[in-house]
Amino acid sequence: MVGLSLGEKHFIQGGIAQDLRSDGRKRLTYRPICVETGFIPQANGSARVRMGATNVISSVKAELGKPSSLQPDKGKVTIYVDCSPTAEPMFEGRGGDELSMELSVALQRCLLGGKSGAGAGIDLSSLIVVEGKICWDLYIDCLVISSDGNLLDALGAAIKAALSNTGIPRVNVAVGASGDQQPEVDISDEEFLQFDTSNIPVIVTLTKAGRHYIVDATSEEESQMNSAVSISVNRKGHICGLTKRGGAGLDPSIILDMISVAKHVSDQLINKLDSEIAAAEADEDES
Amino acid sequence: MEYVSPEGLRLDGRRPMEMRQIRAEIGAVAKADGSAVFEMGNTKVIAAVYGPREVQNRSQQMNDKALVRCEYSMANFSTGDRMRKPKGDRRSTEISLVIRQTMEACILTHLMPRSQIDIFVQVLQADGGTRSACINAATLALADAGIPLRDLVTSCSSGYLNSTPLLDLNYVEDSAGGPDVTVGFLPKLDKVTLLQMDSKLPIDIFENVMQLAIEGCKAVANYIREILLENTKQLEYRRGL
Numbered sequence: 017m018v019g020l021s022l023g024e025k026h027f028i029q030g031g032i033a034q035d036l037r038s039d040g041r042k043r044l045t046y047r048p049i050c051v052e053t054g055f056i057p058q059a060n061g062s063a064r065v066r067m068g069a070t071n072v073i074s075s076v077k078a079e080l081g082k083p084s085s086l087q088p089d090k091g092k093v094t095i096y097v098d099c100s101p102t103a104e105p106m107f108e109g110r111g112g113d114e115l116s117m118e119l120s121v122a123l124q125r126c127l128l129g130g131k132s133g134a135g136a137g138i139d140l141s142s143l144i145v146v147e148g149k150i151c152w153d154l155y156i157d158c159l160v161i162s163s164d165g166n167l168l169d170a171l172g173a174a175i176k177a178a179l180s181n182t183g184i185p186r187v188n189v190a191v192g193a194s195g196d197q198q199p200e201v202d203i204s205d206e207e208f209l210q211f212d213t214s215n216i217p218v219i220v221t222l223t224k225a226g227r228h229y230i231v232d233a234t235s236e237e238e239s240q241m242n243s244a245v246s247i248s249v250n251r252k253g254h255i256c257g258l259t260k261r262g263g264a265g266l267d268p269s270i271i272l273d274m275i276s277v278a279k280h281v282s283d284q285l286i287n288k289l290d291s292e293i294a295a296a297e298a299d300e301d302e303s
Numbered sequence: 304m305e306y307v308s309p310e311g312l313r314l315d316g317r318r319p320m321e322m323r324q325i326r327a328e329i330g331a332v333a334k335a336d337g338s339a340v341f342e343m344g345n346t347k348v349i350a351a352v353y354g355p356r357e358v359q360n361r362s363q364q365m366n367d368k369a370l371v372r373c374e375y376s377m378a379n380f381s382t383g384d385r386m387r388k389p390k391g392d393r394r395s396t397e398i399s400l401v402i403r404q405t406m407e408a409c410i411l412t413h414l415m416p417r418s419q420i421d422i423f424v425q426v427l428q429a430d431g432g433t434r435s436a437c438i439n440a441a442t443l444a445l446a447d448a449g450i451p452l453r454d455l456v457t458s459c460s461s462g463y464l465n466s467t468p469l470l471d472l473n474y475v476e477d478s479a480g481g482p483d484v485t486v487g488f489l490p491k492l493d494k495v496t497l498l499q500m501d502s503k504l505p506i507d508i509f510e511n512v513m514q515l516a517i518e519g520c521k522a523v524a525n526y527i528r529e530i531l532l533e534n535t536k537q538l539e540y541r542r543g544l
Contacts, residue, residue, distance in 0.1 A: 056428055057345065059380050069333035073427065075380035101374050101423040102332050102351035105359075108374050108423070109391070157379040161349060161425070162332040 020239060028240055029226050037230065037237070039068075044281055046232045049173065051292040053181040054300045061182025061211075063296070065174040067232065069164035074156060074174035076182045080201065081153040083144065091143020091151035095123045096158070097171060103163040112160075118261075122168055123158075126219050126248035126257035127175065137217040137248065137256045138179070145187050146199055152184060165235040168246050172219035173285075177293050179216060181300075183208030217248040217256040218285050220278040224266070229274060231281055245274050249282035306464040306476055314475055315344075322459070322471045322519055325526055327439070329447050329534045337448025341440035344473060345430035350440035352448040354420035363419075368412035370419045373403035375437060377426040398434055405458070405487045405497045406441055411451040420450060431474040432460050434485050438497070439523055446531055454489040455527055456496055459519030461486075461512050463504060468512045470519050484512050488520035 020028075031037045041047070047068040056062035059075035083090060097119040099112030107115070127137040143152040156178070158171050186207035190200040223233040223244045230237065238244075243262035250256055255275065260266065307313055317323070323344030332338035335351035342348075358364040375398045379386050406422060422444070424437040438458035445452060462472045464481040477483055482504045487497025495517070504512065 056380055058383060058428060062380070071332070073378075075378075077380060077385050079385070096379065098379060100349075100376060100378075100425045101421075102335065102338065102349055102425050104334075105353045105421050105423070108421070155379075155385050157385070159378045159380075159425070159427075162334060164334060 020236060025240060028237055032225050032228050032230055032237070039234070043228060043230045044277070046285065046288070049288060049292055051173070051177050051289070051296045053177055053293065053296040060184065061178045063174050063177035063181055065170050065177060067166060067170050068234065069162055070166060070170045071162035072158060072160050072167065072170045072174045074158045074171065074178040076178050077155045077157070078182070078184050079153045079155065080145070080150055080187075080203075083148060083151040088148035089144055090140040091153065093128055093138055093140065093143075093154045093156065095127065095156045095175070096120055097123065097160070098158065099160045099163070103160050119167060119171060122246060122259045123171055123175070125259055126172065126246065127217065129256070137215065137250060139212060139215065142212065145201065146189055149199060150201060163235065165233045165238045166221060169219050169221050169232065172217075172248065173289055176213060176216045176218065176289065177296070179211050180213040180293050181297065182211050184211065215250050217250040218282050218289060219246055219248045220282050220285060221246040222274045222278055245271065247275055247278040249279055251286055253279055253283070255279075304479065306479060307467045307469070313469065315473060319467045319469050320515065322522060323473065325523065327443055327527065327530045329443060329530065337444045337446070337450070339440050339443035339447060341436050341443060343432055343436045343471065345428055346432055346436045347428040348424055348426050348433065348436045348440045350422065350424045350437065350444040352420065352422050352441070352444040352450065354448070355415045355418035355450065358417065358419045364417055367416055369410070369415040371403055371407045371410060371412065371422070372419065373399050373406065373422040373424070375399040375402060375424050375426070377429065381426045381429045398437065401434065401497065401499070402437055402441060405438055405456055406445065408496045409453045409456040409489060410445065411453060414451050429474070431472050431477040434458065435460050438487055439527065443527060443530065447534070454491045455524055456487055456489055457520045457523040457527060458485065458487045458497065459516050459523055460484060461516035461519060463508060463512050468508070468515045470515050482512070484509075484516050486513060486516040486520055488517055488524075490521055490524040
């Protein structure tokens with residue numbers, strides 16, 4: 017936990033009010049984002065994202081499974097976040113479980129849509145191999161290595177980067193399997209299918225401190241927040257999910273205002289992230 | 304199965320006495336007092352040190368020396384197959400204990416009474432020798448945190464397969480069922496602080512295998528010293544000295 021003196025609190029709040037934060041940023045400026053793909057070679061896809069001192073790793077593993085009977089034409093995606101005690105001694109033992117759970121649920125809400133899988137940011141129907149019988153199960157595991165605020169945005173960015181780094185092996189289904197039989201499959205070692213990530217949303221968290229709201233809050237700034245709204249927006253500018261955290265109530269008109277600001281900010285963020293991901297992939301290809 | 308080919312090459316193309324490529328980086332976790340990433344081939348671990356600081360649990364406070372604590376955790380994605388419940392199983396508790404004892408032996412705890420030092424190691428990728436990699440990462444992180452140490456403790460493993468002593472086993476060789484000797488070593492004082500072996504080995508061969516692991520530790524120690532020197536130079540440069 018951050019322990020701030022009264023003077024420091026006033027300094028942070030004053031800075032936000034004057035649109036000049038303690039690290040020199042404006043209210044709606046992100047810290048520089050640094051993406052590194054292929055960080056975990058054993059996974060199907062992985063990425064490390066750094067935003068200032070916040071450092072997260074995301075990895076994607078694909079396994080063949082059976083689609084659920086309610087949605088025979090859709091694959092399954094599970095998002096799981098783990099907070100490493102390296103980030104904060106408080107997370108030792110089971111101490112990080114609560115935050116891990118909160119982040120996992122928020123990410124699922126922002127990226128996977130509702131229970132029916134409708135409106136998901138990730139296209140679940142592209143994961144199907146044989147309808148009703150075989151599909152890919154994607155396990156997205158995230159690890160928080162170092163935390164300095166704004167974990168949700170960083171995790172969202174890491175997942176997007178990891179998915180665009182993911183290669184899913186091509187599967188050849190043996191023809192002739194009929195009726196109720198489980199078809200035989202042959203997983204290719206050489207051919208990989210890329211995942212279409214252009215529609216995966218980014219998450220923009222607006223943290224309200226005092227009368228104003230800021231993006232990409234550091235942990236010092238987060239300690240001053242009264243409420244935060246995380247909005248996931250895709251490239252087309254559609255809102256894919258929304259969560260509000262923090263105790264204080266918000267005026268409905270402010271929420272609408274925040275959404276339109278988030279939409280505006282997300283535009284820049286998506287472009288920035290895409291160019292970072294492309295640069296990281298080019299780097300990886302070279303080495 | 305043949306682990307050493309007639310030409311004298313191992314499965315991953317190394318010679319029996321060859322280590323995997325090692326790489327280290329200091330300062331991966333900005334908010335910790337000291338941190339380091341350590342890679343041995345595909346094994347990749349990250350260590351963070353918090354402290355010396357106030358003891359969190361008063362009943363554990365010691366009036367004559369510092370309390371050293373350690374937690375080892377493995378990421379879900381660290382192994383080939385995805386792990387489901389990684390926290391607090393017997394294996395990680397045992398490794399936490401081993402690392403704690405090894406590090407405690409080289410920290411000058413009597414200089415920091417009534418305080419606590421936390422060492423957290425996180426395995427990002429496991430490919431054999433995680434124990435050794437964790438100890439090496441923890442040493443670097445402790446040095447980065449500026450904690451007084453008796454010596455830089457380093458660790459390396461060795462084994463014995465196909466009548467050949469092998470240095471620095473990877474996962475395939477580790478799970479072959481042969482003996483696996485993990486040594487923790489203080490290079491300056493020339494002392495062994497950690498020694499673990501499973502399965503059986505004739506005593507004269509054991510001597511060779513242990514000696515091989517000690518040579519490995521010395522090589523790691525040289526590398527760690529280089530990294531620390533490089534880091535200190537950079538700090539010096541940034542300060543404008």
